[in-house]
Amino acid sequence: MNESNVLHTGTRGSRIIGILALIGLAWMVVFGLLISPPDEVQGDNVRYLYLHVPAAFLTFTAFGITAVSSILYLWKRTRSLTWDRIAGCSAEIGVVLTAVTLATGMLWGKLSWGVYWRWDALLTSTALLLVMFIGYLALRGLEASPEVRARRCAIVGIIAFLDVPLIHFSVNWWRTLHQPASIGPRKTTFDGPMLLSFFVSLVAFVLVYIWLMMHRNRLAMMEQAMDDHGLQMAIAERHAEAIA
Amino acid sequence: MMLASVIQHHVLNIVGGYVLVLGSLALFTWRMLGRARKLASQLPDKDKPWI
Amino acid sequence: MLRTARLIAAKDLRLELNSRVTAFQVLPFAVLLVVLFAFAFDADAKVLIPAAPGLFWIAVLLSLFLAVGRMFMTETADGALDALRLSSLDPAGIFLGKAVALLLELLLLEVVLLAGVLVLYDVSVPASGVVLLVTTAFATSVGLVATGTLYGVLSAGTTVRETLLPLLIGPVVAPLLIGASRAFEAALGTRRGLDGSVVVKVSEGWPWAGLLTVFALVYVAAGLLAFGALLEDA
Numbered sequence: 001m002n003e004s005n006v007l008h009t010g011t012r013g014s015r016i017i018g019i020l021a022l023i024g025l026a027w028m029v030v031f032g033l034l035i036s037p038p039d040e041v042q043g044d045n046v047r048y049l050y051l052h053v054p055a056a057f058l059t060f061t062a063f064g065i066t067a068v069s070s071i072l073y074l075w076k077r078t079r080s081l082t083w084d085r086i087a088g089c090s091a092e093i094g095v096v097l098t099a100v101t102l103a104t105g106m107l108w109g110k111l112s113w114g115v116y117w118r119w120d121a122l123l124t125s126t127a128l129l130l131v132m133f134i135g136y137l138a139l140r141g142l143e144a145s146p147e148v149r150a151r152r153c154a155i156v157g158i159i160a161f162l163d164v165p166l167i168h169f170s171v172n173w174w175r176t177l178h179q180p181a182s183i184g185p186r187k188t189t190f191d192g193p194m195l196l197s198f199f200v201s202l203v204a205f206v207l208v209y210i211w212l213m214m215h216r217n218r219l220a221m222m223e224q225a226m227d228d229h230g231l232q233m234a235i236a237e238r239h240a241e242a243i244a
Numbered sequence: 245m246m247l248a249s250v251i252q253h254h255v256l257n258i259v260g261g262y263v264l265v266l267g268s269l270a271l272f273t274w275r276m277l278g279r280a281r282k283l284a285s286q287l288p289d290k291d292k293p294w295i
Numbered sequence: 296m297l298r299t300a301r302l303i304a305a306k307d308l309r310l311e312l313n314s315r316v317t318a319f320q321v322l323p324f325a326v327l328l329v330v331l332f333a334f335a336f337d338a339d340a341k342v343l344i345p346a347a348p349g350l351f352w353i354a355v356l357l358s359l360f361l362a363v364g365r366m367f368m369t370e371t372a373d374g375a376l377d378a379l380r381l382s383s384l385d386p387a388g389i390f391l392g393k394a395v396a397l398l399l400e401l402l403l404l405e406v407v408l409l410a411g412v413l414v415l416y417d418v419s420v421p422a423s424g425v426v427l428l429v430t431t432a433f434a435t436s437v438g439l440v441a442t443g444t445l446y447g448v449l450s451a452g453t454t455v456r457e458t459l460l461p462l463l464i465g466p467v468v469a470p471l472l473i474g475a476s477r478a479f480e481a482a483l484g485t486r487r488g489l490d491g492s493v494v495v496k497v498s499e500g501w502p503w504a505g506l507l508t509v510f511a512l513v514y515v516a517a518g519l520l521a522f523g524a525l526l527e528d529a
Contacts, residue, residue, distance in 0.1 A: 043254070
């Protein structure tokens, strides 16, 4: 029964989005590294802007989508395991994006501040966001009935996302009470090619996210199907082998 | 010491950052598609609503 | 709701008193932490005194992980949580009851810990700082137990609870830890300049205590809401 199986998770839609995303990323690399001129203030460091800022933006979008899907799951009138699945997929992609956002943020920081890390509100809350969603994924990985898991994870996902403003606020207050506010990325004036490169990168990252979501969601559907009747299928297969 | 001087070097730092991001995304994609392929081979087509 | 809360709190505290795990395991562990911190910082008063507020709250947090794990270990031992769920008791009442029981344990622990810090690190409480100290400790503890109770129920019955709980609770209560450490710093006057004068005054701690109170209310409200969703019939 396995010979005629469809092995891929692609459709025409996902292929178009995937190709556009690849073109966008290639454009980002070419513009960001070669064509875009060095900034007057930041010099070549500005090239991180095209990489880091869109990734950071998508990080928060991904976790925001997790939070919204979680709310939709908990709300009785829209309760469906579909929302739970979307929340989980988005969180997984979000964790990858957060990790690369933090990594590029630190590399950028080393270049422009001379240190990898500063205890400012944005960095600190992003780091804690990463830890919270690693915990979320750990909770997701536990054995439980789909409904129990969905409910648990929905609550944790919403709380993790809503906690970010509290962390941001308290860190901000803490740092500004004891010392002058840390200097953010210095003001950069954007002009034609830089602005264009930035938006191309942003669109590329959005497309990458959508493409990943499509495939990850289809994988999650199969994981669910495997949980539902994978065992019976395996038994049936063994049975058939034994008879043969 | 070696690593520190590489990171201080602008070109290497920035190119490294781009490689890191694109590499991580590629690795994630590769593993995801690999797992999808494996599961798809074990499941009948009726469990794949996108077809 | 309040009757349910009282019932649950009384039951949990009675269980704790009978088993004495909190008294003879969690509490000594907290004191041990105070001693270990002194080893780590070479028992140097110049380092220990400024660090005391933060070390106090770290010790509280680590003990909270143990206490929460402990509280819900007894709860899942024989499917007691399912019994609670089916008992038609008000979920909000169950949440409040468990949180109150945990709060009393935590406050007791903080008293012992504070005594340990005062004695071992040679820190003293100025008279003007007492009210701030108590307010901060209470508000922070309320926020901590609200989060702890919710996540305790969430992870009840899972096999990796001991390792998962700290990972889940830790980042969520980070704002409380920041605020409580700063407020204690002001209340205890542990941040001093080179000439020995107090740099962060008691009055500077009050905004933090206010913030902590707001946070505590937010955590309790979120806990109540989420707990209802968690225990509702599937």
